[in-house]
Amino acid sequence: MIEQGKILLNEKVGRDIWRMELKCPWIAMKAKPGQFVNVKLNDVAEPLLRRPISLHGIDAENGIISLLYLVVGRGTEMMTKLENGDSVDLLGPLGKGFSTFFHGRRAVIVAGGIGSAPFYPLMEELKAKQKNITMIYGARDAESLTCLDLYEEQGAEMILVTEDGSVGEKGFVTGPLDCLLAERGADFVYACGPEAMLKAVEEVAANHGVQGEVSTEARMGCGLGVCLSCSKKGKDGKNRKVCQDGPVFPMGVMAYE
Ligand SMILES: Cc1cc2nc3c(=O)[nH]c(=O)nc-3n(C[C@H](O)[C@H](O)[C@H](O)COP(=O)(O)OP(=O)(O)OC[C@H]3O[C@@H](n4cnc5c(N)ncnc54)[C@H](O)[C@@H]3O)c2cc1C
Numbered sequence: 001m002i003e004q005g006k007i008l009l010n011e012k013v014g015r016d017i018w019r020m021e022l023k024c025p026w027i028a029m030k031a032k033p034g035q036f037v038n039v040k041l042n043d044v045a046e047p048l049l050r051r052p053i054s055l056h057g058i059d060a061e062n063g064i065i066s067l068l069y070l071v072v073g074r075g076t077e078m079m080t081k082l083e084n085g086d087s088v089d090l091l092g093p094l095g096k097g098f099s100t101f102f103h104g105r106r107a108v109i110v111a112g113g114i115g116s117a118p119f120y121p122l123m124e125e126l127k128a129k130q131k132n133i134t135m136i137y138g139a140r141d142a143e144s145l146t147c148l149d150l151y152e153e154q155g156a157e158m159i160l161v162t163e164d165g166s167v168g169e170k171g172f173v174t175g176p177l178d179c180l181l182a183e184r185g186a187d188f189v190y191a192c193g194p195e196a197m198l199k200a201v202e203e204v205a206a207n208h209g210v211q212g213e214v215s216t217e218a219r220m221g222c223g224l225g226v227c228l229s230c231s232k233k234g235k236d237g238k239n240r241k242v243c244q245d246g247p248v249f250p251m252g253v254m255a256y257e
C-alpha cells in the first residue's frame with residue numbers, strides 16, 4: 001500500500017496549478033477513478049502529515065499515475081520543487097471512487113477549480129462504456145482552467161465558466177447546469193469542487209430529479225479510517241469518514257455547513 005513514486009514530470013500548467021507524473025506500477029494497477037493517494041515528501045521532517053491528492057491520471061498499462069495540484073500551503077509548495085528522478089512516498093490508492101453503473105447515456109460532470117482533478121480517469125471509464133459526457137468546468141479565470149485538451153480528447157462537450165468572464169460564460173457553474181438539465185436533461189451528474197458549489201449543484205440536480213455523486217474534501221490524518229480527523233456529518237446526523245466512506249458520496253448524503 002506504500003509505494004515510492006518516481007517523478008517523471010512536474011510542470012506548471014496553470015495559475016498555481018502543477019501536474020506531476022509518477023512511475024508507481026502497483027498503485028496504477030489498483031487505482032479506480034475518484035480515489036486518492038496520500039503524499040509524503042521524502043527526506044524532510046516537515047510537513048509531517050501526508051497530503052491527500054486525487055488521481056488525475058491512471059495508466060495501468062505503463063504503471064504511471066498523474067496528480068494535478070494547486071499550491072495552497074507548505075506541502076504543495078514543496079511539491080513544486082521536486083524534479084524528474086526524485087521520489088515521493090505514496091500511500092494508496094485510498095477511498096471509494098466514482099460509480100459508473102447508471103442507466104442511460106448522458107453524464108454531466110461539474111468541476112469547480114482544482115475540483116477538475118479526479119475527472120480525467122472517470123471520463124476514460126465513461127467513454128469506454130459509451131456514455132456521452134458534458135463537462136461544465138468553472139474557475140476564477142482563464143488561467144485557472146487547465147488540461148482542457150485532455151478532456152476534449154475523451155470526446156467531452158466542454159462548457160467553460162469563469163468568474164471574471166475571461167473565457168466562456170461569466171458566473172458560476174450552477175447557471176449552465178440548470179439550463180442544461182432543463183433543456184436536455186441528464187442521467188447522472190458528478191461534481192467536485194468547493195463545498196458551497198457541491199451544495200448548490202446537489203440542489204439543482206435534485207430540482208431536476210437527477211441523481212449523482214459528489215467528491216468531497218476534509219482535513220485528513222491517517223487516510224485509513226483510524227484517526228477520525230476527516231469525520232463529517234451526513235444529513236442523517238451520522239458521521240462519515242471522508243477517507244474511507246468517501247471521498248465520493250451519493251448526492252443527498254452529506255450535510256454541508
Ligand atoms: C480526498 C482529497 C483529495 C484531494 N485532491 C486534491 C487534488 O487532486 N489536487 C489538489 O490540489 N488538492 C487536493 N486536495 C486538497 C489537498 O489535500 C490540500 O490542498 C493540501 O493537503 C494542502 O496542503 P499544504 O501543505 O499545501 O497546505 P496547508 O494549508 O499548509 O496544509 C495544512 C494542513 O491542512 C490540510 N489541508 C489544507 N487544505 C486542505 C484541503 N482543501 N483538503 C484537505 N486537507 C487540507 C493539509 O493536508 C495539512 O494537513 C484533496 C483533498 C482531499 C481530502
Ligand code: FES
Pocket residue numbers: 219220221222223224225226227228229230231241242243244
Ligand atoms: S483521515 Fe484518519 S480516519 Fe480519515
